[in-house]
Amino acid sequence: MDRGAGGAIIDGRMFAAGLLDDVAVKVARLKTATGAVPGLAVVLVGSDPASAVYVGSKHRQTAAAGMNSFKHELASDTTQDELMALIGRLNGDPAVHGILVQLPLPPHLDASAVIQGIDPDKDVDGFHVSNAGRLSTGQPALVPCTPLGCLMLLKHRLGGDLSGLNAVVVGKSNIVGKPMAQLLLSENCTVTIAHSRTRNTPELCRAADILVVAVGRPGLVRGDWIKPGATVIDVGINRVEIDSKPRIVGDVAFEEARHVAGAITPVPGGVGPMTIACLLSNTLTAFGRQHSVPVD
């Protein structure tokens, strides 16, 4: 096979748009059947510009899917008690089916305590220990949006069955690396997690049929780390300057990698849009569980 032309580019933007349409249809159907509409509360503390952009985008897309979107913008000097009190109110609000607290929080706040204060059934980020435990033991869970989006792209690309494939996840964060590894394991992949202390990361990567990279280091994974024909999912979103212009690049050296990989996600336009689409899909799932109605 001629790989000179490069592998396929996985269009996350297009896949996410399809998923959002699907969610919108289901929301409309639920509204007719139950009279209720799923509601997502997004909490933003402080004025980090990147966070404000993400929250704005979530707000718009939630509304576009026909769901209620409740935006809570709090001052950067908000106290832990004030934030916990808001979470308590959202936990008790029957119009709110999903709660997302935008991360990172300002350093004086304890993000872990906030996340563990969210009702696990409303934890649409899937960050609560109860959802992490459920995922790792194969019980119904709310699954973190970014790894869920990656898995959807992988299954779509590889025809649904991942069983027996060698999967390498680079990065061991609680929000991407670990849940990603759990999802791949539940698909019967042989899973390896590499991280900053791993001794032979390039060699491990070269054995991967599926390579998911989520470390936050621009261009870390080079073309010669990739097994020819592998499916490469680049989770990195790094803001860099190229020729004095601001640009967003992934953790994979894209131009090198695309010629070796069978398929690869671009940055932007790959995993990022899937994260938001999965957030809305999780909100629908949370609504279904809270109202004991099937959502699809």
Ligand SMILES: Nc1nc(=O)c2c([nH]1)NC[C@@H]1CN(c3ccc(C(=O)N[C@@H](CCC(=O)O)C(=O)O)cc3)C=[N+]21
């Ligand atoms: N509680 C919480 N949950 C999150 O899910 C969460 C968070 N906090 N904090 C920040 C990160 C980041 N994140 C992204 C979502 C969408 C894109 C996205 O759509 N990116 C587009 C555009 C990129 C751009 O132009 O900025 C793309 O990759 O094509 C990126 C990043 C969600 N996060």
